[in-house]
Amino acid sequence: MPLTTRYAAPAMADHPLPAADVARDWLATMALIRRFEERAGEMYAKAKVGGFLHLAIGEEATIVGCGRALRDSDYLISTYRSHGHALVRGTPAQNVMAELFGRVDGVSRGRGGSMHMFDGARRFMGGYGIVGGNLPIAAGFALASDMLGTQDATLCTFGDGASNQGTFGETMNLAALWHLPVVFLVSNNQFGMGTALARHSAVTDLQVKGEGFGVPGMECDGMDVLDTHAVVTEALRMAREQRRPVLVEAITYRFRGHSMADPEEYRTKDQVQEWRARDPLLTFTARLEADGVLRDGEAAEIDAAAVAVVDAAVAFADASPHPAPESLYDDVYVLGDQVQGLYSVDTTKSAGPGPAGAPETGAVPQQMTAALEAGEEA
Ligand SMILES: Cc1ncc(C[n+]2csc(CCOP(=O)(O)OP(=O)(O)O)c2C)c(N)n1
Ligand SMILES: [Mg+2]
DSSP, rough: OSSSOOOOOOGGGGGEEEEEHHHHHHHHHHHHHHHHHHHHHHHHTTTSOOOOOOTTTOOHHHHHHHHHSSOOTEEEEEESHHHHHHHHTOOOOHHHHHHHHTTTSSSSTSSOOTOOOOGGTBBOOOOOTTTHHHHHHHOOOOOOHHHHHHOOOOOEEEETTGGGHHHHHHHHHHHHHTTEEEEEEEEEEEEEETHHHHHHOSSOOOOGGTTTGGGGGGEEEOOOOHHHHHHHHHHHHHHHHOOOOOOEEEEEEOOOSSSSTOOOOOOOOOHHHHHTTTOOOHHHHHHHHTTTTOOTTTHHHHHHHHHHHHHHHHHHHHSSSOOGGTTTTOOOEEEEEOOOOOGGGGGTOOSSSTTTOOOOOOOHHHHHHHHHTTTTOO
């Protein structure tokens, strides 16, 4: 018997609304993510942000719907497209923006950048740059919860492209075998970089991809915050109470390119327009207005508040200092003779040819160390 529950998402109008203050919070959080991402893109164009930048504009309902289904003590882990995941967990926008700017007040003290958001205190266990690399780590969190005997669940988000990685099958197998309380949420935004779903995955109905490993699947409308929240809440309940992993496919779309460097030659403007007509902020606003949850002009106030938070975040990030050059080797925890090469040598502490007390590690690192100590350019 198939494990997967076949489900036709009801229209947004047929979902019950949460309490008014909760509904407003969901809209405000989606607005914050949208405005944050737009401004991050602008700051990238102005060269305030280095490295890569992947925006999640269009995917806000998926992020907020699943993020708000979590308890505070649950773990969330995501990919390189994760500014919104930090924001939905409550990480202040100013610290997320400072991370993009590479400043000391960033969530990873400016050392990670866009792809490496992290907020352990809020159990946002990070952004990961390796496609599919976060799945086994999520299973590890769930295994830890299980061994500690807590009721915490883990939610792991990744893309449609990541579902082709070897880590996907390996993790599904172990998670099912060990009865781990983890929900895998595949954000199917229709593309892995410039490759359409049907051109990269033999099975395009992603919710069934865990079946052969014993992982039941579910599907939700990732453009509808109400549907995503309802389905992920049920998946988390199954994971927590029945001690089993669940795979949820959220059908969504990114309105912008894969990253800031994407010429977008693989899709038509018409297709983007069709999906933009289902903009999750507009449809949810319309629903809240139709039900009288928002009074006239309130949606504009919520949006203006989001813009103000983002304005302040940019000002904060710009005023935050860059990390001090002499802190370059802080947090590099493989030292001495463990790995050979420039980064294996602690140049900040040693007086001699290598790290204090450590055996010599070879000519190249020693030369680099000497050069750095002499104040020369490496
Ligand atoms: C192991 C690995 N292979 C390739 C890449 C390059 N890469 C970065 S994002 C990406 C596409 C992933 O697409 P998907 O999983 O659908 O996520 P999306 O970007 O659509 O959110 C690829 C191939 C990588 N980061 N890691
Ligand atoms: Mg994708």
